[in-house]
Amino acid sequence: MNKLFIIGLPRTGTTSISVALLDYGFKVAHTAYTKRAFELADAISDAPCFCDYQQLDKLFPNSKFVYLDRALESWVPSMQMLLNKMLPELDAKTGYLNPVLKRSFNKTFALLTAPDPVNQQHLKACYLAHQQEVFEYFLNRDNFLTINISQTKSLKTLLEFLDITDTDAGEFPRLNVGKLVDNWKEYKHPNKVNSLSAGKEHRKFFDYQ
Numbered sequence: 001m002n003k004l005f006i007i008g009l010p011r012t013g014t015t016s017i018s019v020a021l022l023d024y025g026f027k028v029a030h031t032a033y034t035k036r037a038f039e040l041a042d043a044i045s046d047a048p049c050f051c052d053y054q055q056l057d058k059l060f061p062n063s064k065f066v067y068l069d070r071a072l073e074s075w076v077p078s079m080q081m082l083l084n085k086m087l088p089e090l091d092a093k094t095g096y097l098n099p100v101l102k103r104s105f106n107k108t109f110a111l112l113t114a115p116d117p118v119n120q121q122h123l124k125a126c127y128l129a130h131q132q133e134v135f136e137y138f139l140n141r142d143n144f145l146t147i148n149i150s151q152t153k154s155l156k157t158l159l160e161f162l163d164i165t166d167t168d169a170g171e172f173p174r175l176n177v178g179k180l181v182d183n184w185k186e187y188k189h190p191n192k193v194n195s196l197s198a199g200k201e202h203r204k205f206f207d208y209q
Contacts, residue, residue: 002062009068009075011070019173020173024162024164029192029194032049032193033205034203037194048101048103051108065145067138068148098195155170
């Protein structure tokens with residue numbers, strides 16, 4: 001396996017799966033905004049993976065991809081909460097968030113064109129469109145897995161997909177529950193990879209063209 005990409009949308013459990021992977025020896029980047037971050041990490045989740053998975057599939061052949069599913073009735077209000085916090089900082093000109101993060105959110109959730117980007121029906125449509133695109137792209141691929149981390153034995157399913165044997169595997173940690181959004185920053189672990197890691201090209205991102 002080359003890399004492991006977690007391509008579920010925000011608020012589907014990307015932090016929980018990232019923390020779980022740390023304890024199995026993976027070097028993990030929860031969001032990655034530079035080439036160097038992708039080089040250093042064994043597993044990368046969240047932005048820009050949920051947006052750029054097709055390009056990453058080509059850049060890193062023989063990688064594995066995990067899509068995180070979540071019931072819409074719980075995902076939509078959770079995503080509304082997140083966007084209400086983030087929208088001012090996702091503004092293309094004035095927002096302070098990383099340009100890669102802005103691009104990923106704007107492309108996936110049409111933040112720049114939707115009349116009301118936090119509208120329930122709009123977010124539901126974005127979720128379903130993303131899911132359909134993912135499923136069509138990975139149709140009949142054996143390097144693709146779908147899990148819902150709230151379901152019993154989903155961690156065991158993930159480990160089997162990764163060819164890891166752990167007879168004592170429990171369940172995924174429950175992180176960023178409710179209004180929490182920053183558990184990854186607070187979690188200390190030597191295998192964490194900085195999203196802005198600098199390399200020979202400093203903090204340059206990939207050129208997909």
